[in-house]
Amino acid sequence: MEIKHCVNHPDRHAIGVCVITKKPICPECSTKYEGVNYSREGLEELKRRRAQKTRSGIWSRAANLAMVAQAPLSFYLLYLCYLYTFNAFTGLAK
Amino acid sequence: MAGEIAEVTTKRPALRPLDEAVEYIRNHGAAVFTLYVAAVAPMTAAFYLLLDAVSTGMYSALPEGCLLLTVATVWKWAWASAIQGRIQAALSGKPMAPLLGRLSYIICLKLAASVALLWGSLIIIPAIYGFFLSGMAAPLLLDRSLSPLAAAIWMVKWVGDSMTRAVKITTAIALLFLVAYVGVSLLQLLATQMIMPSLLGIDTSELSLILSGATWQMAVAFMLFLAFDFFWTVAAVLLYHDIQSGRAGVDLGLRLTALEG
Numbered sequence: 001m002e003i004k005h006c007v008n009h010p011d012r013h014a015i016g017v018c019v020i021t022k023k024p025i026c027p028e029c030s031t032k033y034e035g036v037n038y039s040r041e042g043l044e045e046l047k048r049r050r051a052q053k054t055r056s057g058i059w060s061r062a063a064n065l066a067m068v069a070q071a072p073l074s075f076y077l078l079y080l081c082y083l084y085t086f087n088a089f090t091g092l093a094k
Numbered sequence: 095m096a097g098e099i100a101e102v103t104t105k106r107p108a109l110r111p112l113d114e115a116v117e118y119i120r121n122h123g124a125a126v127f128t129l130y131v132a133a134v135a136p137m138t139a140a141f142y143l144l145l146d147a148v149s150t151g152m153y154s155a156l157p158e159g160c161l162l163l164t165v166a167t168v169w170k171w172a173w174a175s176a177i178q179g180r181i182q183a184a185l186s187g188k189p190m191a192p193l194l195g196r197l198s199y200i201i202c203l204k205l206a207a208s209v210a211l212l213w214g215s216l217i218i219i220p221a222i223y224g225f226f227l228s229g230m231a232a233p234l235l236l237d238r239s240l241s242p243l244a245a246a247i248w249m250v251k252w253v254g255d256s257m258t259r260a261v262k263i264t265t266a267i268a269l270l271f272l273v274a275y276v277g278v279s280l281l282q283l284l285a286t287q288m289i290m291p292s293l294l295g296i297d298t299s300e301l302s303l304i305l306s307g308a309t310w311q312m313a314v315a316f317m318l319f320l321a322f323d324f325f326w327t328v329a330a331v332l333l334y335h336d337i338q339s340g341r342a343g344v345d346l347g348l349r350l351t352a353l354e355g
Contacts, residue, residue, distance in 0.1 A: 063243035067202050074205035075164060081212040082160040090148050090156075092308040 007039070018042035108259040109266055111336045115329035118181070123328075126177050130324050133173030136166035141316055149309045171204045172197060174327050175232035181331040182233050191236040199242040203231040206246065222264050223253050229330030237334070252337065263333070271322050278314055 004014040006026035014024030020042030030037045038046060119126075140163040147155040176193055183190035207228035214220025227249045234245045253260045282305050286298040304310055 060241055060244075064199075064241045067206070067242040067246070068198070071202045071205050074202075074209045075168070077209045077213060078167065078205065079160055079164040081209075082163050083157060086144055086148060086156050086160060089308065089312060090153055 020045045106336060108262040111333040112263065112266060112329050114332045114336075115325060118328055118332060119325065122181075122184070126180065126328065127324070129173060129177045129180075130327065133170045133177065134320055134323075137163065137170045138316075138320070140166045142313070145309050145313055149307075167208075168201060168205075171201055175200050175236075177327055178232040178331045179236050181328060182236060182335070185331065185335050186237075193236065196235045199245075200232050200235050203235065203242045203246060204228050207231060222257075222260055223250055225264060226253050226260060226330075229326055230334045233331045233334040237338070267322065267326065271318060274318050274321075275315060278318065279311075282314075 004017075004024035006012045006014045006029055007023040008029050009026050012026040012028075015027050015030060016037040017024055018030075018039035018041070019036050021039050023039060025037065025039045029039055031040070031043055032038075033043065033046075140159065144156065144159040144163060147153070147159055175197060179190045179193050204227075207224045209224070210220045211224030211228055212221075214224055227246060230249060231245065234240065234249065235242065238245075240248065286302045286305055290296045290298045290301075
């Protein structure tokens with residue numbers, strides 16, 4: 001079996017691979033987070049991805065809220081449309 | 095998203111889903127028609143109450159009547175979504191997606207679409223967007239776990255990318271409605287002016303007066319609207335699946351044939 005060396009320290013054996021960057025890392029370069037090995041770059045990337053996800057989640061929720069919030073106004077506009085149509089129709093029916 | 099929309103642009107004849115809808119109604123119409131009757135019963139009652147208020151000169155009842163009609167319209171959308179969900183499940187061969195969880199979003203989207211359809215009809219183009227968004231809201235939101243806004247954007251992009259097809263479909267339905275309306279009017283005229291007085295010897299002067307009135311014509315137009323709305327409820331699902339089958343490489347025609355079998 002091929003022994004991999006740390007990407008940052010070529011003289012040291014790697015203990016694992018960063019789940020994000022897929023690069024071999026030694027114990028010094030490895031940070032265990034939620035039971036998974038990350039390199040420093042991997043952790044930065046994870047942080048960036050999670051921040052992005054939170055931002056898009058907030059936007060998505062805001063968009064859904066906006067869509068639900070417009071419903072009463074649309075309901076009223078639909079009602080007005082019916083009312084105007086029947087008011088106009090009363091002129092025709094007379 | 096843009097790539098996805100480009101993918102779904104189909105090469106099938108633009109009006110094919112309308113033909114398939116006619117076939118679907120011919121073969122399975124009875125099953126969905128009962129649900130449709132339940133969907134439109136309150137709307138029909140509200141509409142005829144309003145017509146009655148107009149014809150008897152009770153104009154003060156119009157605001158309440160219109161509110162009732164608006165509520166009945168939302169009721170119709172809820173049931174129409176159930177009908178579309180059933181058709182969609184039959185077409186895709188999968189169990190029907192849970193409607194209740196998505197119903198509020200579907201109603202919200204249909205409300206926005208109806209505003210574009212009714213108020214936008216003055217300048218035509220928004221009405222086309224509203225027409226397709228309203229028709230395909232349920233199939234779209236039941237098929238994918240999209241947010242209502244994402245679904246609206248998807249639909250707006252699809253109509254924008256396939257405007258020629260959208261205009262063809264809208265024009266075909268509008269022309270069919272016009273032809274049906276003229277046909278019914280001519281039939282009435284034929285019955286009251288020729289068949290009944292000449293062949294049956296019935297005095298139709300009073301009947302002719304009623305039939306030529308605005309109230310009766312509005313009632314006829316509403317009945318025709320219901321017939322076309324039923325057709326569009328079915329056709330919108332078939333159109334949505336036609337768009338999807340272009341993307342997924344699934345032949346909708348074969349699926350329909352399998353359903354017939």
